[in-house]
Amino acid sequence: MDSIIERINQGKFWHFHGGIHPPEQKSITSGKPIKLLALPKQLILPLQQHIGFQGNLLVKVGDKVLKGQALTQQSNPMAVPVHAPTSGTITAIKKSVIAHPSGLSELCLFIDVDGKDTWKKREICQDFTKLNRQEIIKKIADAGIAGLGGAGFPTHIKVNTKPDVNFLIINAAECEPYITADDLLMREQSEAIVDGIKILDQLLTPAFILIGIEDNKPQAIKALQHATKHIEKIKVCILPTKYPSGGEKQLIKILTGTEVSSGTLPINSGIVVQNVATCFAISDAVINDIPLIRRVVTLTGNALSKPQNFWVLLGTKISFLLNQAGFVNEVNETASIRNIPQSLPPVIMGGPLMGFSILNEQVSTVKTSNCILAPSRVEMPSAFNHHSNEVECIRCGQCADVCPSQLLPQELQWSAKAKDHQQLTQLNLFDCIDCGACAYVCPSQIPLVQYYRVAKAEMRQQQQLDIKAEKAKTRFEARKLRLEQEKIARHAKHKKAAAARKATMNKKSADGGTAKSAIAAALARVKAKKAAENKSTGVPVTSSEKQNDNDLAEISPVKAAIARAKAKRLAKDKTVEAPVSTSEEIIQIQPVSNDETKRNEIDNKKARIAAAIAKAKAKKAQVNKPSIEQIEHSTETEQEQTNEKTQNITTAAEEKKVRIAAAVAKAKAKRKILDNAQQASTTNNEEST
Ligand code: SF4
Ligand code: SF4
Numbered sequence: 178m179d180s181i182i183e184r185i186n187q188g189k190f191w192h193f194h195g196g197i198h199p200p201e202q203k204s205i206t207s208g209k210p211i212k213l214l215a216l217p218k219q220l221i222l223p224l225q226q227h228i229g230f231q232g233n234l235l236v237k238v239g240d241k242v243l244k245g246q247a248l249t250q251q252s253n254p255m256a257v258p259v260h261a262p263t264s265g266t267i268t269a270i271k272k273s274v275i276a277h278p279s280g281l282s283e284l285c286l287f288i289d290v291d292g293k294d295t296w297k298k299r300e301i302c303q304d305f306t307k308l309n310r311q312e313i314i315k316k317i318a319d320a321g322i323a324g325l326g327g328a329g330f331p332t333h334i335k336v337n338t339k340p341d342v343n344f345l346i347i348n349a350a351e352c353e354p355y356i357t358a359d360d361l362l363m364r365e366q367s368e369a370i371v372d373g374i375k376i377l378d379q380l381l382t383p384a385f386i387l388i389g390i391e392d393n394k395p396q397a398i399k400a401l402q403h404a405t406k407h408i409e410k411i412k413v414c415i416l417p418t419k420y421p422s423g424g425e426k427q428l429i430k431i432l433t434g435t436e437v438s439s440g441t442l443p444i445n446s447g448i449v450v451q452n453v454a455t456c457f458a459i460s461d462a463v464i465n466d467i468p469l470i471r472r473v474v475t476l477t478g479n480a481l482s483k484p485q486n487f488w489v490l491l492g493t494k495i496s497f498l499l500n501q502a503g504f505v506n507e508v509n510e511t512a513s514i515r516n517i518p519q520s521l522p523p524v525i526m527g528g529p530l531m532g533f534s535i536l537n538e539q540v541s542t543v544k545t546s547n548c549i550l551a552p553s554r555v556e557m558p559s560a561f562n563h564h565s566n567e568v569e570c571i572r573c574g575q576c577a578d579v580c581p582s583q584l585l586p587q588e589l590q591w592s593a594k595a596k597d598h599q600q601l602t603q604l605n606l607f608d609c610i611d612c613g614a615c616a617y618v619c620p621s622q623i624p625l626v627q628y629y630r631v632a633k634a635e636m637r638q639q640q641q642l643d644i645k646a647e648k649a650k651t652r653f654e655a656r657k658l659r660l661e662q663e664k665i666a667r668h669a670k671h672k673k674a675a676a677a678r679k680a681t682m683n684k685k686s687a688d689g690g691t692a693k694s695a696i697a698a699a700l701a702r703v704k705a706k707k708a709a710e711n712k713s714t715g716v717p718v719t720s721s722e723k724q725n726d727n728d729l730a731e732i733s734p735v736k737a738a739i740a741r742a743k744a745k746r747l748a749k750d751k752t753v754e755a756p757v758s759t760s761e762e763i764i765q766i767q768p769v770s771n772d773e774t775k776r777n778e779i780d781n782k783k784a785r786i787a788a789a790i791a792k793a794k795a796k797k798a799q800v801n802k803p804s805i806e807q808i809e810h811s812t813e814t815e816q817e818q819t820n821e822k823t824q825n826i827t828t829a830a831e832e833k834k835v836r837i838a839a840a841v842a843k844a845k846a847k848r849k850i851l852d853n854a855q856q857a858s859t860t861n862n863e864e865s866t
Pocket of ligand 1: 569570571572573574575576577586587590615618619620621622623
């Protein structure tokens, strides 16, 4: 580590592989200060402006919002909230085209600006050194800070590192042509930037802090050297200009000589890199309680009459910015002169090498937007040419010579065209930093970076699908296992219950008797129900289906009461009926000639008794009929009268049956008496003979 610092003190640095020296074109905007813009009428804020996930919405359409108010909140660690850049009203939450090479639509918040620029209540931190580590990280996370250098990685995650940090590197290289946003910020806000660096120092406690800045920014270098002159730990490292020295791995290599190998992170080598604009945002968030709602954007290119750096509110439409910078629509002017249909002029978000064309000027700036380039036809003729000039690769190898990631761009291009994702992985496509150096030098004018971007997007999509499929498979297998376990448990339970039932049934115990009697009772109930149904529907009842009084009692409480009364009456009648008692007396006192005669006499008596009982039943039924009708008439509603009629029919049928039974019994009794008398006389005759 000391040898590194020694080299740095001597102004010696390492070199990274490849790189190019394109025309800088920074002078277009570097001579003018950062300008404040008037408030736009509308802001369009994409919910996701960084690497990770969008936060959960905190507002709805129609809500009034204040400047700095959080509009979303963290839903997971990789989510970064967005805030209202000024006061106004939420007029829509819908999908809109975003500033992205894909040109896809994402969920956006539309804010109608009220022009008052009213702040939310803020708490200024007088001394950030009194804040503990977690308080600082929370402030950074709540402020929605994502890396402003272009990648947009959530800052609160990057600064929340556990391993020892040897070097904190501040990326102030700003190596891409045309862009001067960081240069101007360093010149005008060097003190705030150094405050941000101090906050990071407090969090990460690195051994050294290295600010890497290219030698084409003399004023910024002076400002930083002045702001850090009393801080021994901080070294301002002036680097030779070479594109892309601002790449994270390239800057680490230049300053420390460390190669961050493929698939590893700088933190694995004890190094953390932060962009200079991110340091300013951290200072604003922790000290001034200002979330990330604005940034410096370079509006440059010869199609602008007033190119300059501007303080731009996030969500400001590109069309508004172009108007502010005096955009001359060269395409449409030419079209109107030539009387041909007008078309969109080329507008690039980002620099000429890493930027991408914007197809819709209604897209808005996001956290990672550092430059809007509107070139003239002379300046960048290729941007106006909608037809590709691409020809076959001649295998010159120039692309590989300039590649800072030491990749094989021509092979990557072939694999990307063939959609050979396996080969692209083997060729380390994801180590490509989209610097565009290969495409810049390609004599065949192959838009190499475009191929890589498309291939990366496809592979990421495929990875997402694979992850989803894997998750779905895991869920499916877990469910299948659970269902099988439940089935086994259910079967075991049923088996156990069946065994217990069987044991109970087989056991000659009181329990068994109860169970059996319960089954018998259930069967009897079913029989009674069936008999009642047959009666009501007029189906003739067979002798085996005839129910006793108790069965009838189950049909209804009234009938049960009637049946009970019947039984009582019968019992009474039995005791008072003369012929029965007389008969019993006869059975007891009459001398018996022999056994047969006795039996006949007993049978005769029984038949007479049965006939008398049947007669009494018939009489009683006749007597009870009006009272049942009265009860039913007084208690049942009009609807129930239909039921009453049915019941009456049933009762009448019962009575009829009883009368028939009585007549049958009477006839049987008579017949029995006659038979018995005949038999007796025959026996007597035989005896006398
Ligand atoms: S620079 Fe272009 S032509 Fe040359 S090898 Fe690379 S892709 Fe092919
Ligand atoms: S765009 Fe990728 S492949 Fe091309 S030079 Fe840059 S890092 Fe290498």
